[in-house]
Amino acid sequence: MAKVPVIEQCVVSHGLNQEIMIEGLADYLVRNVNLVFPHRHNFYHFVLFTAGSGSHTIDFEKFEIAPWQIYFMSPGQIHTWEFEGEMQGYVVNFHKDLFKNLLLRPDYLNTLSFFSGLVRDGVFEVAENDRELVVELLERIRNFEGEKDFVTSTLLYLFNLLNQQRVPSLSVxxxxxxxxxxxxxxxxxxxxxxxxxxxxxxxxxxxxxxxxxxxxxxxxxxxxxxxxxxxxxxxxxxxxxxxxxxxxxxxxxxxxxxxxxxxxxxxxxxxxxxxxxxxxxx
Missing domain, CATH: 1.10.10.60 (Homeodomain-like)
Known part of the structure; x- marks a missing residue:
């Protein structure tokens, strides 16, 4: 029996930015057409589906894909997918140390609900009234991918936006x-x-x-x-x-x-x- 491989950032992001990569899901799948076996990453990874169907499995929990579903994964988690039809959306991979010199709190990512390590917290549907803004932010990141400061600050803004959807009001x-x-x-x-x-x-x-x-x-x-x-x-x-x-x-x-x-x-x-x-x- 073969072991579950660890996929390196440089493998799936070949020829693209090694610290952060954002790409249309359809193009990503063309480049990584054989990436259908169970595997782990050594980087952070999230996918937003805007069209398509099928399923994906994270740490042995299976989820049916629906438009506007987003999932987040931390390094070390095991996943695989089975897509049906034409897939559309965005894939974002970023190095585990991307924010290391930017944030005062090195554990910031762990404070976000979707990077908690609980799979059920990492898969959810983007709120309808935020969908247009989420796509706009992802497009901004894609258009300015080479400008690290802009990309990281925009990504942090996106995380904060999505985290507010996941965490009940903390006003009390x-x-x-x-x-x-x-x-x-x-x-x-x-x-x-x-x-x-x-x-x-x-x-x-x-x-x-x-x-x-x-x-x-x-x-x-x-x-x-x-x-x-x-x-x-x-x-x-x-x-x-x-x-x-x-x-x-x-x-x-x-x-x-x-x-x-x-x-x-x-x-x-x-x-x-x-x-x-x-x-x-x-």
């Missing part, structure tokens, strides 16, 4: 606090999910009680804190399982499970099949 101070707390929790999971598996460990890092953390997660995400941590561990296990170089025992060790059998029971309870069966079906 308690809501702002809760959303910041949740974002910090998700960031902590991303940094520590291999070593910290318990809600109480994250609650301690956030200086709140486990009950407070659990109530917050249920209110804003509809899941318990433990389920959110568990899902991130399972996602990493799935990613490693489709990278065929790793044995199940190695994956269990990497994810800090005491033994292989306990990891297998944990995985089967959540996913419904054993790690070996999951790998065989992918």
């Amino acid at each position: 101070e308690s809501n702002a606090y809760n959303h910041t707390l949740l974002r910090n929790f998700l960031n902590l999971i991303e940094a520590n999910f291999k070593s910290l598996h318990l809600p109480k460990e994250y609650a301690a890092l956030l200086y709140i009680t486990p009950n407070h953390l659990n109530a917050l997660c249920k209110e804003l995400l509809g899941q318990s804190a433990g389920e959110i941590i568990r899902d991130r561990v399972i996602l990493e296990a799935k990613r490693l399982l489709v990278i065929k170089d790793y044995s199940v025992a190695e994956i269990a060790y990497d994810l800090n499970f005491n033994d292989n059998s306990y990891f297998t029971k944990f995985f089967k309870k959540v996913v419904g099949v054993t790690p070996e069966e999951f790998r065989k079906n992918k």
Whole structure:
């Protein structure tokens, strides 16, 4: 079985700007006609569909394509697509360090809802009253692609516009606090999910009680804190399982499970099949 390859920015952006690339979806697909197998990126990536149909899968979650759907992906996520008919829209790829010297907050992208690491946050439909402006901004970026300062500032404006569609009004101070707390929790999971598996460990890092953390997660995400941590561990296990170089025992060790059998029971309870069966079906 072949491993899931990592696609480099220079491969899909051949002959184009290596820090940021924006291209019409139809032209992008002509250049990358063979890019239909499951793969990962080492860069940030988003696509806006304006016409066409089919499906795309991100980190093992499948989505049906509809006009004005947009999806965002962070480096490391696994995806593939199956398009039907004539596809129209925009593809944007940008280097993970594009904003490094521009922003005071190096973690800015992680504060955006669609780069949270939760797949369900990264796929949504652009609000009807913003569609014309979104296209206008993408066209501006495409027309001035060589002018980095203009491109990055315009891209940040686009992100802020789209993020406002995704985040409920934070005018009430308690809501702002809760959303910041949740974002910090998700960031902590991303940094520590291999070593910290318990809600109480994250609650301690956030200086709140486990009950407070659990109530917050249920209110804003509809899941318990433990389920959110568990899902991130399972996602990493799935990613490693489709990278065929790793044995199940190695994956269990990497994810800090005491033994292989306990990891297998944990995985089967959540996913419904054993790690070996999951790998065989992918």
